Amino acid sequence: MNAQMVKRRIRLVLIYAVLVLLVLLTLLPLGWIVSTSLKPSTEVFANPPYWIPKQITFSNYTNVFTGSSIPIAFLNSLIIALLCSVMALVLGSMAGYAFARFQFRGKGFLSLFMLLSQMLPLTVLMIPLYYMENRVGLVDTKFGMAAAHLVIALPLVTWMSKGYFKGIPREIEEAAMVDGCSTFQNLMFIVVPLLRPALAATGIYAFISSWNEYALANVLTRSEASRTVPLALNDFSTFFKVNWGDTMAAAVVITLPIIVVFLSVQKQFVEGLASGAVKG
Amino acid sequence: MKKMLAILLAMLLCIGCVAAMAETTIQWWTPNWDEPESREMAAEFEALNPDIKVELVITDWDTYKSRVTAAISDDNAPELYSVLTTDVVPFAQLGLLEPLNELGAAAGVDFDDLLPSAVAIASIDDTVYGIPFRHDGSGVYYNVDLLKEAGYDSFPTTWADMVEMSKALTKDGVYAFAQPLGNQANAVTRLVQQLYTYGGDVLAEDGVTCTLDSDAAKSALNTIVSSIQEGYASPSSAELDNTKERDLFGSGKLAFYISGPFDIDTLLADYPELNFATAVIPGLDGMACTTANGWTIIMASKAKDENKEAAAKLLAYLTTPENQARLTDSFPASYTALAYEQFATDYLKPFADQLENSKPEPTYTRWAEMEPIIYEYIQYAVSGSMSVDEACESMAADITALLSY
Amino acid sequence: MRKPLLTKDEKKAIPFVLPGVLVTALLIVYPLVYIFVMSFSENGVGQSGFAGFTNYIRLFHNPQFTRAVSNTLIWTGYTVVISFFLGFAMALLIHMKGIRLKGIWRSLLFIAWIIPGVVKATAWKWLFTTDGGMVNHLLMSLKLISGPVPWLTSPAWAKTALIIVQIWATAPYVMLMMTAGLQQLPADLYESADLDGANGFDKMLHITLPMLKDVSFICLLMLLVWAINEFALIWTMTSGGQNTTTLSLLIYNQFKVLNLNFASASAVMQLCVSMIFAVLYTRLVLKEEKQ
Structure with a gap:
């Protein structure tokens, strides 16, 4: 009995050790970015490299906040990602609901279509999407950028929410139907409240995808009217010179918020994913 | 009350008039390192031409090519763009650029004052597709103190002497120099410069046979590979670009390096203690051949026709000798501007001399497809997974195969 | 009695499915048609003579393409x-x-x-x-x-x-x-x-x-x-x-220099690969659902 407990203890300690190692590996690049962002330019390329700056400086951050377009880009990204995730949530969950609940002709084809659009490489879409938006005057607008990001977000939300809706027993809805609810009311007032964490998770997923996207933003944004954060990182490099301290400070500024957002809702996020993950 | 209304109406009308007058808006895409000067010049131009508004779009080095490509190829394209001079011809061949001979002359561009070698890179036959405002080639930056310690008062003039000196310079963690092989554009430029020095060329006259398997090409690649394998060029060459090379040179870890004249200001600002001088690149017996390139302003042919005249006006303004001198980070592409005092420094002189023996960087139609192939085999040769001869023969074979279809 | 045009389920499904599907279609159908047409066109922007399979033949003779395909497979695997x-x-x-x-x-x-x-x-x-x-x-x-x-x-x-x-x-x-x-x-x-x-x-x-x-x-x-x-x-x-270099990079490099027809041919090839996976996937999932 005692020997078994010892064995179990040792096993637990080993597992914890592995987990700690994995977490360290996960945080390695983040640590390096933070460390570099606090170094003065003379320490940035020190060889051999070290983690703790000999002279901690916050001047890189001052540059980022006062002398760059990062604050504006940050606001742009926030608006674009929000707009995109809201649009994706509304359109995608409606479609996902229909896929989960109704039998209709062309269902197989349409789900294949939604799936396929998820698989299109963005480098392929880049130029034709630009032509399209240019002709209707959407280039370099926040709405145009958010709409383009629907390419990634919408199929994703559709697929994920389809799984969630399947997990809701039909009986609940049928009971509501008897009470005279229309299908739409049904969705809005019965099903959606049940799935709040799941839909929130999907929304966050869409938000992060939009926030991080680079290839499309590269051609569809031009000025401070719509430029997003991944592109604003280039502010600190020119033909002659890359200012690494500033670039890394900016990287911290654009990465931390989404990590914080995620950490604050991680419980709902995982619950949400879970409800779609296994068929009930 | 009525009076008030009348005044208000008059004011509205005035605003309307001003708005109508300022109807033409011209977009100019300019890179972030030129931003302060660009803003000043745009404001000055607007003051001189109240009926034209200038809108700037700031580009950056990493993304400017793909962004300009998308914008310039669709209807109602933005009007003007600053681009690398070697990018002009490929755009022009696709019919995306406005010929500037007449349009430019009418707006006041003085073509006779522009350096013919710079204009030639931006032209097809006699049609000019861009007005260059910066034109330069590479040169050598060397650390005067380190060379003195090794017993050299000036920089050697032949490659063999330079190799000799390099072996003496490499010690105590200091390398004689490095090769910028961590960046495709930098690496390919280095090879092409050496290739031109040895009298070779990338393609044969027919334009479809690659001659990178010639003896000249093999010797050229060999100078690069052997400098690293024999240990006097830094072993970290494979991941260096110009920026990192300059940092190593500035902090005394390299005795010399090859780069463009735009590094002078940065070196002076970032490393005030550094005692450096410049020289021409040593060649077989005398000065090597450099590749010349620069920056040029182009006009999109797909821009609104009614805007082109105003755009040409702005273009002419931006490329006057005085403004070239402000906009360039090295040399201007105008004779008048070149004579200005600011370009007559000791640091710049070798770069000016070097331009005497220069060839334009390649502007082949499919050069952008050839570059990655060349780069890949340079990397193979440097990492030792291929011999120099093998690498040259493979790159020639691959490019010939590419061009034959 | 004639069969109604739409079943009861279909009538309910349409208003839910249509907006999402239409928006997606709006975003991807034009690009898809565009690259498909371009892959059969002669080079140039806005000049699009029919080129037959020239672009594909060129693609298969480009040593970079073969390497990109094998790199993509290794990388993905x-x-x-x-x-x-x-x-x-x-x-x-x-x-x-x-x-x-x-x-x-x-x-x-x-x-x-x-x-x-x-x-x-x-x-x-x-x-x-x-x-x-x-x-x-x-x-x-x-x-x-x-x-x-x-x-x-x-x-x-x-x-x-x-x-x-x-x-x-x-x-x-x-x-x-x-x-x-x-x-x-x-x-x-x-x-x-x-x-x-x-x-x-x-x-x-x-x-x-x-x-x-x-x-x-x-x-x-x-x-x-x-x-x-x-x-x-x-x-x-x-x-x-x-x-x-993977296919994705090859396509980007081509688009970047407006080599639209060649880029489009590479893109169509990449889509074919993705399509195989997509079809397999939906087959599996849909079969599950029918059971």
């Missing part, structure tokens, strides 16, 4: 398989009985997936520097390697380094999905299996794996999509040098 199993293993570790603070471990490990692509690629490029890079420094101070490894500067290592980073970034996604799936498994199944005297391996094979089939499918699909389409990571870290 390694990253998908390793990410999947590594992520699954991480999930099982966290799910072990007696591990506290499951939520915290999960969140910390998931951070790798959230970091923007450009940021992680830049950071890793730096960490993998041969001379003065943290990875070599750490490995050398742990005496795991004797000299610096040329991570990004030799054809032999560059692919490995890229694959490591992609796994680092995507395995956490599998971990999260799998922990989510594991949480949903009914405990009573395991209890009855325990009563039957099943060992851990049996339980894994007969309960855990079949129950996680759906979530595994989703994970594998996402891993595939990400691997085939990955661009920012490879572009930032090697720019396709050291024989790391």
Whole structure:
């Protein structure tokens, strides 16, 4: 009995050790970015490299906040990602609901279509999407950028929410139907409240995808009217010179918020994913 | 009350008039390192031409090519763009650029004052597709103190002497120099410069046979590979670009390096203690051949026709000798501007001399497809997974195969 | 009586499905038609004479294309398989009985997936520097390697380094999905299996794996999509040098210089590959649903 407990203890300690190692590996690049962002330019390329700056400086951050377009880009990204995730949530969950609940002709084809659009490489879409938006005057607008990001977000939300809706027993809805609810009311007032964490998770997923996207933003944004954060990182490099301290400070500024957002809702996020993950 | 209304109406009308007058808006895409000067010049131009508004779009080095490509190829394209001079011809061949001979002359561009070698890179036959405002080639930056310690008062003039000196310079963690092989554009430029020095060329006259398997090409690649394998060029060459090379040179870890004249200001600002001088690149017996390139302003042919005249006006303004001198980070592409005092420094002189023996960087139609192939085999040769001869023969074979279809 | 044009279900479904499908169609049908047409056109912008299969023939004769295809296959194969199993293993570790603070471990490990692509690629490029890079420094101070490894500067290592980073970034996604799936498994199944005297391996094979089939499918699909389409990571870290050009990069390089017909032909080839996976996937999923 005692020997078994010892064995179990040792096993637990080993597992914890592995987990700690994995977490360290996960945080390695983040640590390096933070460390570099606090170094003065003379320490940035020190060889051999070290983690703790000999002279901690916050001047890189001052540059980022006062002398760059990062604050504006940050606001742009926030608006674009929000707009995109809201649009994706509304359109995608409606479609996902229909896929989960109704039998209709062309269902197989349409789900294949939604799936396929998820698989299109963005480098392929880049130029034709630009032509399209240019002709209707959407280039370099926040709405145009958010709409383009629907390419990634919408199929994703559709697929994920389809799984969630399947997990809701039909009986609940049928009971509501008897009470005279229309299908739409049904969705809005019965099903959606049940799935709040799941839909929130999907929304966050869409938000992060939009926030991080680079290839499309590269051609569809031009000025401070719509430029997003991944592109604003280039502010600190020119033909002659890359200012690494500033670039890394900016990287911290654009990465931390989404990590914080995620950490604050991680419980709902995982619950949400879970409800779609296994068929009930 | 009525009076008030009348005044208000008059004011509205005035605003309307001003708005109508300022109807033409011209977009100019300019890179972030030129931003302060660009803003000043745009404001000055607007003051001189109240009926034209200038809108700037700031580009950056990493993304400017793909962004300009998308914008310039669709209807109602933005009007003007600053681009690398070697990018002009490929755009022009696709019919995306406005010929500037007449349009430019009418707006006041003085073509006779522009350096013919710079204009030639931006032209097809006699049609000019861009007005260059910066034109330069590479040169050598060397650390005067380190060379003195090794017993050299000036920089050697032949490659063999330079190799000799390099072996003496490499010690105590200091390398004689490095090769910028961590960046495709930098690496390919280095090879092409050496290739031109040895009298070779990338393609044969027919334009479809690659001659990178010639003896000249093999010797050229060999100078690069052997400098690293024999240990006097830094072993970290494979991941260096110009920026990192300059940092190593500035902090005394390299005795010399090859780069463009735009590094002078940065070196002076970032490393005030550094005692450096410049020289021409040593060649077989005398000065090597450099590749010349620069920056040029182009006009999109797909821009609104009614805007082109105003755009040409702005273009002419931006490329006057005085403004070239402000906009360039090295040399201007105008004779008048070149004579200005600011370009007559000791640091710049070798770069000016070097331009005497220069060839334009390649502007082949499919050069952008050839570059990655060349780069890949340079990397193979440097990492030792291929011999120099093998690498040259493979790159020639691959490019010939590419061009034959 | 005539059959009605639309069934009752269809009438209900249309207003729900249509907006989403239309928006998606609006966004991708034009690009799809565009690249398809361009792949059969002669070169040039706006000049589009019919070129037959010229572009495809040119493509197959381009030595870069063949290399890009094989690089894409190697890259996809390694990253998908390793990410999947590594992520699954991480999930099982966290799910072990007696591990506290499951939520915290999960969140910390998931951070790798959230970091923007450009940021992680830049950071890793730096960490993998041969001379003065943290990875070599750490490995050398742990005496795991004797000299610096040329991570990004030799054809032999560059692919490995890229694959490591992609796994680092995507395995956490599998971990999260799998922990989510594991949480949903009914405990009573395991209890009855325990009563039957099943060992851990049996339980894994007969309960855990079949129950996680759906979530595994989703994970594998996402891993595939990400691997085939990955661009920012490879572009930032090697720019396709050291024989790391994948189809995605080849297409970008072509589009960048407005070589539209050639780029489109490469894009159509890549779509064909993705299409095979998509069809297989929907087949599997739809078959499941019918049962």
